[in-house]
Amino acid sequence: MCFDQQRLFRLVEEINTSRGRPSADDNRMIEILRGDLAETEARLARARAREAELSRRLESMKRFLSVMQILEAYLRTRLREQQQALIQISEKL
DSSP states (O other), X not given: OOHHHHHHHHHHHHHHXXXXXXXXXXXXXXXXXXXXXXXXXXXXXXXXXHHHHHHHHHHHHHHHHXXXXXXXXXXXXXXXXXXXXXHHHHHHO
């Protein structure tokens, strides 16, 4: 249970125990708080979904970077091998 839910439940309980039956103003306040709570929970759900999507994208980028680093190392090795081969050919001439 999140903080806002706990606060709402405490407020409702306080209203119920302090005066018996809640007044129309109390009910209106409770409905406003419930609406605010629903809105906050919806924003939280969207933020969590966005975080999950960003985490997936980050992992994908990490894999891509890893592949690029492997490819770079391979190409550097091939370049050195070809340079050595050219040096050997030029020495024979």
